[in-house]
Amino acid sequence: NSKVIQTPRYLVKGQGQKAKMRCIPEKGHPVVFWYQQNKNNEFKFLINFQNQEVLQQIDMTEKRFSAECPSNSPCSLEIQSSEAGDSALYLCASSPKDTQYFGPGTRLLVL
Amino acid sequence: GDQVEQSPSALSLHEGTGSALRCNFTTTMRAVQWFRKNSRGSLINLFYLASGTKENGRLKSAFDSKERYSTLHIRDAQLEDSGTYFCAAEAGYNQGKLIFGQGTKLSIKP
Numbered sequence: 001n002s003k004v005i006q007t008p009r010y011l012v013k014g015q016g017q018k019a020k021m022r023c024i025p026e027k028g029h030p031v032v033f034w035y036q037q038n039k040n041n042e043f044k045f046l047i048n049f050q051n052q053e054v055l056q057q058i059d060m061t062e063k064r065f066s067a068e069c070p071s072n073s074p075c076s077l078e079i080q081s082s083e084a085g086d087s088a089l090y091l092c093a094s095s096p097k098d099t100q101y102f103g104p105g106t107r108l109l110v111l
Numbered sequence: 112g113d114q115v116e117q118s119p120s121a122l123s124l125h126e127g128t129g130s131a132l133r134c135n136f137t138t139t140m141r142a143v144q145w146f147r148k149n150s151r152g153s154l155i156n157l158f159y160l161a162s163g164t165k166e167n168g169r170l171k172s173a174f175d176s177k178e179r180y181s182t183l184h185i186r187d188a189q190l191e192d193s194g195t196y197f198c199a200a201e202a203g204y205n206q207g208k209l210i211f212g213q214g215t216k217l218s219i220k221p
Contacts, residue, residue: 001153002154042211042213043210045208089152093209102156
């Protein structure tokens with residue numbers, strides 16, 4: 001169904017450490033989204049890109065996360081200083097125009 | 112803020128029967144997607160609708176932007192339909208950001 005690739009599948013970090021995850025969108029999809037899904041199945045939009053440009057991001061992402069989608073390289077999402085509350089499934093989705101196709105996610109555990 | 116209310120939160124069906132899931136929106140949405148979370152935890156695309164209805168096999172979905180709701184109908188349920196279903200809506204001004212419902216855990220019993 002989806003050809004979005006996310007690595008790593010699992011990530012364990014200590015509080016204060018950096019946590020970096022990557023996403024390869026489907027070929028030909030210029031728009032990339034990052035979402036956070038918590039253990040209660042609640043989804044939170046984090047940031048989206050069109051090609052290399054940020055379209056929209058929430059405050060938390062602006063302050064504690066860094067994200068980029070360079071041309072010819074995977075997109076990445078990095079938490080600068082992990083907190084326990086960051087433990088969640090991080091989902092990347094790509095879109096050719098309207099429909100979003102999701103990757104399997106990176107499950108982050110912050111100890 | 113904009114919200115998506117999905118119901119029911121859980122649903123149990125016997126094989127061969129059917130039912131409907133519903134999402135209500137607090138504001139006018141531009142489009143809706145329906146997903147099923149598979150056993151590996153991946154979100155599988157079921158439908159994208161900007162209006163009207165779509166059908167795929169035993170699944171049918173409808174979206175009414177004006178009345179602010181979407182439905183997913185399942186007929187002749189099979190064991191492999193078990194899983195958690197999510198609707199996600201896109202507000203017109205949000206540059207594609209999806210607002211997800213809370214999910215419906217569907218269990219199919221023999």
